[in-house]
Amino acid sequence: MDFSTQPVLQVDNATIFQGVDPVLSNVSFSVEQHEFVFLIGQTGSGKSSLLKTLYADLALKSGKVDIAGFDLTKIKTSEIPFLRRKLGIIFQDFQLFNDRTVAENLDFVMKATGWKDKVKIKERMAEVLMLVGLNNASSKMPHQLSGGEQQRVVIARALLNEPSILLADEPTGNLDPSVADGIFKLFQEINKKGTAILMATHNHELLRKYPYRVLKCEDGKLLDSQTHDVSFGSSY
Numbered sequence: 089m090d091f092s093t094q095p096v097l098q099v100d101n102a103t104i105f106q107g108v109d110p111v112l113s114n115v116s117f118s119v120e121q122h123e124f125v126f127l128i129g130q131t132g133s134g135k136s137s138l139l140k141t142l143y144a145d146l147a148l149k150s151g152k153v154d155i156a157g158f159d160l161t162k163i164k165t166s167e168i169p170f171l172r173r174k175l176g177i178i179f180q181d182f183q184l185f186n187d188r189t190v191a192e193n194l195d196f197v198m199k200a201t202g203w204k205d206k207v208k209i210k211e212r213m214a215e216v217l218m219l220v221g222l223n224n225a226s227s228k229m230p231h232q233l234s235g236g237e238q239q240r241v242v243i244a245r246a247l248l249n250e251p252s253i254l255l256a257d258e259p260t261g262n263l264d265p266s267v268a269d270g271i272f273k274l275f276q277e278i279n280k281k282g283t284a285i286l287m288a289t290h291n292h293e294l295l296r297k298y299p300y301r302v303l304k305c306e307d308g309k310l311l312d313s314q315t316h317d318v319s320f321g322s323s324y
């Protein structure tokens with residue numbers, strides 16, 4: 089079997105819950121390895137809840153999800169760290185340790201995810217910082233970096249373990265438009281190198297400018313621009 093043709097994410101008839109309340113029902117879609125997909129919808133429509141279910145922060149109680157080779161209906165709590173190693177997870181808030189340098193922030197994640205060889209750690213760190221355009225930032229503290237640079241460090245951190253898919257929840261939400269544009273372009277470069285991207289956004293400008301596939305949370309359902317006429321001209 090050729091695994092490269094398998095979707096990196098396959099959701100079949102899932103219900104997304106917050107506690108006992110269903111937020112989205114009958115959710116079915118898949119994402120291929122090469123795809124860039126926007127996730128949109130009005131505030132409170134379920135974007136974050138869907139992403140949280142995909143990285144097993146919210147339990148999958150109904151339906152089926154296969155992501156990065158993990159079946160979320162069967163995943164054990166002890167396996168969740170291994171799942172997250174195969175996902176890059178990026179939020180609006182940068183969530184760096186502010187009392188540690190960039191290198192120490194990356195080193196923390198690498199040690200926590202099983203990296204031991206000091207030379208390899210150093211090499212991979214340099215690689216991901218180069219990828220995000222921050223070659224000289226390793227000894228800096230987060231507060232010595234701009235918001236856009238901090239988000240680049242977060243992206244570098246998410247790339248450390250070569251994830252098959254990046255899940256990004258409003259990654260440009262806290263940034264000036266021009267800085268946000270640079271971050272978005274970085275996501276595009278990462279995607280072109282073969283990492284799938286599912287990005288929740290409220291940014292109308294991005295949707296107008298880049299005609300990627302759109303998934304839209306609306307009235308408790310998930311609409312897919314591949315199969316539905318998804319409007320994003322008005323409020324979402």
Ligand SMILES: Nc1ncnc2c1ncn2[C@@H]1O[C@H](COP(=O)(O)OP(=O)(O)OP(=O)(O)O)[C@@H](O)[C@H]1O
Nearest residue numbers: 106107111129130131132133134135136137138305
């Ligand atoms: N921790 C929580 N506990 C209970 N209900 C929650 C929790 N977080 C979100 N909800 C509810 O789940 C629903 C979906 O919220 P969610 O955060 O997924 O929406 P969203 O589309 O990501 O919104 P936004 O664009 O504002 O980030 C909302 O009704 C919200 O009130």
